[in-house]
Amino acid sequence: MTFANQGWTRALLGALGFLSATNVLGQDTCNGRSEYCTRSYSNITFVGSHDSAFVGDLPTQNQNLNVTAQLDLGIRYLQAQTHKSIGDDSVLELCHTSCLLEDAGPLSDFLGTVKSWLDGNPDEVVTLLLTNGDSVDISVFGDTFSGVDGLVNYIYVPSSQPLAIGDWPTLGDLISAGTRLIVFLDYGANTDTVNYINDEFSYYFETPYDVTDSSFSNCSIDRPPGASAEGRMYIVNHFLDVDILGVDVPDRDAAGTTNAATGDGSIGAQADECEALYKVNPNVLLLDFVDQGDPLGAQTSLNGLS
Ligand SMILES: *[C@@H]1O[C@H](CO)[C@@H](O)[C@H](O)[C@H]1NC(C)=O
Ligand SMILES: *[C@@H]1O[C@H](CO)[C@@H](O)[C@H](O)[C@H]1NC(C)=O
Ligand SMILES: *[C@@H]1O[C@H](CO)[C@@H](O)[C@H](O)[C@H]1NC(C)=O
Numbered sequence: 001m002t003f004a005n006q007g008w009t010r011a012l013l014g015a016l017g018f019l020s021a022t023n024v025l026g027q028d029t030c031n032g033r034s035e036y037c038t039r040s041y042s043n044i045t046f047v048g049s050h051d052s053a054f055v056g057d058l059p060t061q062n063q064n065l066n067v068t069a070q071l072d073l074g075i076r077y078l079q080a081q082t083h084k085s086i087g088d089d090s091v092l093e094l095c096h097t098s099c100l101l102e103d104a105g106p107l108s109d110f111l112g113t114v115k116s117w118l119d120g121n122p123d124e125v126v127t128l129l130l131t132n133g134d135s136v137d138i139s140v141f142g143d144t145f146s147g148v149d150g151l152v153n154y155i156y157v158p159s160s161q162p163l164a165i166g167d168w169p170t171l172g173d174l175i176s177a178g179t180r181l182i183v184f185l186d187y188g189a190n191t192d193t194v195n196y197i198n199d200e201f202s203y204y205f206e207t208p209y210d211v212t213d214s215s216f217s218n219c220s221i222d223r224p225p226g227a228s229a230e231g232r233m234y235i236v237n238h239f240l241d242v243d244i245l246g247v248d249v250p251d252r253d254a255a256g257t258t259n260a261a262t263g264d265g266s267i268g269a270q271a272d273e274c275e276a277l278y279k280v281n282p283n284v285l286l287l288d289f290v291d292q293g294d295p296l297g298a299q300t301s302l303n304g305l306s
Pocket of ligand 3: 042
């Protein structure tokens with residue numbers, strides 16, 4: 001059986017529910033490692049790309065690599081800001097605070113890029129965390145997703161909302177079922193209307209963002225305000241800003257140190273601080289400039305692998 005056929009067979013059998021418990025067809029690797037095949041999604045640490053769509057060397061841009069190159073590098077968690085397009089409220093654009101400041105194109109193009117990448121990489125699970133800066137109605141997100149041919153079929157739909165932290169499938173289960181894309185939205189999700197876009201803050205809490213202290217020593221719960229850590233996964237905002245004339249911009253020069261695996265202010269150092277507080281490692285560490293430092297080395301070691 002060819003590789004492509006195996007993927008197709010897995011998707012079919014997965015859809016019929018045959019492969020939920022075991023890997024009958026022998027999933028060799030999941031996100032590059034056999035160990036992740038049997039690990040629950042909620043027990044894996046992912047390094048993620050913050051503002052993944054803002055690519056370039058301007059102060060409003062957070063990444064050097066485009067989204068396909070980030071995925072090719074090994075990043076499996078993409079965060080992106082959405083806003084209403086100027087002049088057309090029914091179109092979602094990837095803009096930085098405002099579409100006048102930075103417009104990285106329509107959300108539909110970004111989703112198409114992710115969909116194509118999933119087509120070509122059958123053993124990979126990817127997560128999208130979108131923000132809804134203009135409080136656009138969830139139906140517009142639904143229309144945008146369903147407008148990308150074949151995309152929605154890839155999206156994992158939890159069996160209940162919110163799914164309990166211990167009930168998340170393993171990466172092997174997700175791959176077997178062919179549901180290899182997980183989607184969260186920060187504000188405005190409504191799973192009664194669009195069942196595959198999960199409410200971020202029912203599942204996660206986040207540490208403070210727009211951090212300008214390079215020691216990254218603050219793991220407090222910033223959002224949702226007053227939330228309990230109990231029962232939630234968590235996202236650590238590990239990207240450093242520098243204040244230029246009162247405006248916070250990504251600290252590009254510090255990225256090598258910020259994104260190091262170990263050392264003062266590194267990914268590993270902040271993960272250790274947060275782990276001491278919450279007794280588990282972060283589920284996600286969002287980073288600017290994912291091509292700098294050693295994000296994937298940090299991810300491997302936070303997952304207890306070498
Ligand atoms: C993304 O980056 C890669 C590597 O630099 C490049 O080969 C590719 O053409 C880029 N894709 C787009 C759509 O710009
Ligand atoms: C950590 O960040 C929060 C903002 O979310 C702030 O209220 C708190 O004072 C900070 N703690 C320290 C020790 O800086
Ligand atoms: C996964 O579980 C192990 C063992 O309990 C724990 O040490 C680790 O922190 C957990 N990681 C996450 C992201 O939950």
